[in-house]
Amino acid sequence: MTERKFRPVLHALTANPGNEMMRYAQGKDDIITLGQGEGDAPTPDFICEATMRALKDGRTFYGPVLGSNELRQSLSEYYERIYNLDIPSSRVFVTASGSTAMHLSLAALVDKGDEVIAVTPIWKNLLGAVELTQATTKQVALDYVDNEWVLDLDKLFAAINEKTKVLLIVTPSNPTGWTASRDELRAILDFTRERGIWVLSDEVYGRLVYEGVRAPSFLDVAKDDDLLLVVNSFSKSWAMTGWRLGWIVGPHEAEAKIRDVALYNKLCPPTFTQYGAIAALEEGEEFLKQQLKLWHKNRDLVVKRFKKMGNVHMSYPKSTFYAFFKVDGQDDCIEMTKRLIDEAGVLLSPGSAFGEEAKGYIRLCFAVSTERLNEALDRIEAVICK
Numbered sequence: 484m485t486e487r488k489f490r491p492v493l494h495a496l497t498a499n500p501g502n503e504m505m506r507y508a509q510g511k512d513d514i515i516t517l518g519q520g521e522g523d524a525p526t527p528d529f530i531c532e533a534t535m536r537a538l539k540d541g542r543t544f545y546g547p548v549l550g551s552n553e554l555r556q557s558l559s560e561y562y563e564r565i566y567n568l569d570i571p572s573s574r575v576f577v578t579a580s581g582s583t584a585m586h587l588s589l590a591a592l593v594d595k596g597d598e599v600i601a602v603t604p605i606w607k608n609l610l611g612a613v614e615l616t617q618a619t620t621k622q623v624a625l626d627y628v629d630n631e632w633v634l635d636l637d638k639l640f641a642a643i644n645e646k647t648k649v650l651l652i653v654t655p656s657n658p659t660g661w662t663a664s665r666d667e668l669r670a671i672l673d674f675t676r677e678r679g680i681w682v683l684s685d686e687v688y689g690r691l692v693y694e695g696v697r698a699p700s701f702l703d704v705a706k707d708d709d710l711l712l713v714v715n716s717f718s719k720s721w722a723m724t725g726w727r728l729g730w731i732v733g734p735h736e737a738e739a740k741i742r743d744v745a746l747y748n749k750l751c752p753p754t755f756t757q758y759g760a761i762a763a764l765e766e767g768e769e770f771l772k773q774q775l776k777l778w779h780k781n782r783d784l785v786v787k788r789f790k791k792m793g794n795v796h797m798s799y800p801k802s803t804f805y806a807f808f809k810v811d812g813q814d815d816c817i818e819m820t821k822r823l824i825d826e827a828g829v830l831l832s833p834g835s836a837f838g839e840e841a842k843g844y845i846r847l848c849f850a851v852s853t854e855r856l857n858e859a860l861d862r863i864e865a866v867i868c869k
């Protein structure tokens with residue numbers, strides 16, 4: 484009876500196996516959780532203190548729809564400092580998380596009947612966000628060739644058709660760590676520009692790189708007025724997952740449109756946390772560097788230990804804090820993930836959460852202390868090398 488009163492789209496939502504596994508592990512004793520995309524370090528003090536000062540100063544009121552001028556300006560300066568790009572603050576729209584940035588972008592771009600091409604494996608929530616808009620999704624998978632994830636541009640371009648409104652791409656990628664090269668970004672943008680298709684690029688992991696200071700961005704190769712929205716977040720780089728703050732960079736003409744959507748959605752991003760975000764941008768490089776040092780060590784450890792186990796295959800992730808691996812002879816990743824919860828006490832994320840072609844893989848987030856990671860790997864080894 485009540486079922487019928489909800490929108491049909493909610494009945495049609497596809498399952499979220501990652502979330503199901505989290506529920507499966509809930510309440511079980513002594514579980515090492517490497518299934519979620521976050522580190523175990525709390526937000527650093529300098530960010531919390533800036534936020535507490537803002538709270539004490541009474542920054543507790545509604546603010547501008549697209550974020551405070553100070554934070555938008557600070558983001559503009561961040562792009563100049565870190566990316567060597569001239570992005571005026573009027574092209575930066577602050578949102579209440581990267582997830583919200585994605586929802587607002589999709590709400591501004593797609594309707595029922597439109598098609599979104601998504602490069603997979605991809606974070607399931609982004610596919611869910613598209614499902615809510617009632618647009619359809621066509622998945623184009625990266626190929627796994629010689630232990631590397633690669634994007635076949637011809638395959639991608641062949642999938643684009645007259646219904647395609649948006650190309651959704653995550654670079655660096657959760658879960659594979661695949662990172663588009665500048666040449667690939669340029670080729671994609673040349674192709675979409677010619678056909679009037681939007682590129683919606685999620686660059687939330689853009690700073691989680693183990694060579695250089697940042698991954699190539701679509702903004703490197705874009706013209707100011709390209710049909711391009713780049714989604715980003717404070718969550719991963721500065722240990723701010725619980726803060727719910729992100730941003731979008733778009734062309735000038737997007738400012739009024741995103742403002743309209745944001746106004747009727749959140750009204751504005753939270754006010755006082757934006758002061759913490761400014762501190763993260765202006766003083767957060769050393770913290771990020773220290774985090775990356777640990778994750779670099781952890782990445783090498785995971786790769787080395789999986790290799791030694793002999794029956795595990797994975798690419799060498801150049802970016803992000805994920806290992807996306809496959810165990811020989813184990814094609815049912817849900818069953819394998821459940822077994823690792825039950826027998827190893829380790830919660831990971833099943834590959835089927837990341838797209839049709841990712842079945843059989845499992846994702847491990849290595850952004851924890853090296854001791855905890857080693858303990859988790861010992862436990863995993865005891866199960867998969869039995």
Ligand SMILES: Cc1ncc(COP(=O)(O)O)c(C=O)c1O
Nearest residue numbers: 520580581582606657687716718
């Ligand atoms: C690709 C991608 N985009 C966005 C997010 C979420 O960002 P936020 O915490 O700002 O919502 C995640 C979180 O795992 C992610 O993997």
